[in-house]
Amino acid sequence: MKKSKEKQEERKIFTAGIVSVSDSSASGEKADESGKLLDYMLRGRGFDIKYYIVIPDELDRIQEALVMLCDDLKVDLVITTGGVGFRKRDVTPEATQGVLDKEAPGICEALRYYQMQYNPKAMLSRGVSGIRRNTVIINLVEDIKEVSRSFESIIDPIYAGLQTIHEEE
Numbered sequence: 001m002k003k004s005k006e007k008q009e010e011r012k013i014f015t016a017g018i019v020s021v022s023d024s025s026a027s028g029e030k031a032d033e034s035g036k037l038l039d040y041m042l043r044g045r046g047f048d049i050k051y052y053i054v055i056p057d058e059l060d061r062i063q064e065a066l067v068m069l070c071d072d073l074k075v076d077l078v079i080t081t082g083g084v085g086f087r088k089r090d091v092t093p094e095a096t097q098g099v100l101d102k103e104a105p106g107i108c109e110a111l112r113y114y115q116m117q118y119n120p121k122a123m124l125s126r127g128v129s130g131i132r133r134n135t136v137i138i139n140l141v142e143d144i145k146e147v148s149r150s151f152e153s154i155i156d157p158i159y160a161g162l163q164t165i166h167e168e169e
Helices: 002-010 033-044 059-072 092-097 105-116 120-124 144-167
Strands: 015-021 048-055 077-081 129-132 135-140
Touching: 015 033, 015 059, 033 048, 033 077, 033 144, 048 059, 059 077, 059 092, 059 129, 059 135, 077 144, 092 129, 092 135, 105 120, 105 129, 105 135, 105 144, 135 144
Parallel strands: 015 048, 015 077, 077 135
Antiparallel strands: 129 135
């Protein structure tokens, strides 16, 4: 028991930002459940949440939020939720691709593979992931069940990736 407590204390505390992309949540029509869940889960894993915003499905607004989080606040991890489907207004992947320095396709490939075990429609997620400066950006879907499973399936490898990025600083 003592060793696991010591190991937790040795873990670096990383910062995070959450961008919840949803026209209906941004307008107040519905609650932003997926963003709130991410906030809870990230805090539970020791992340310090620096920013959390709910915005409509607008490419410019999404990019502005991502750039601000990466360049101005310099958070370690940004997770977006929503806007990754087939609807015309689903532009989160395009917004994300427009700000990335390099892509990390394995993250979203793993997410889709994992989620397809529960829901074959998971293959329809167009989410992308990558790195801008020293910030990892990951697009998740909006469904809270899928957000929960997705987060748990990737958070440990993502933590290791964040450690690698910070070893180079």
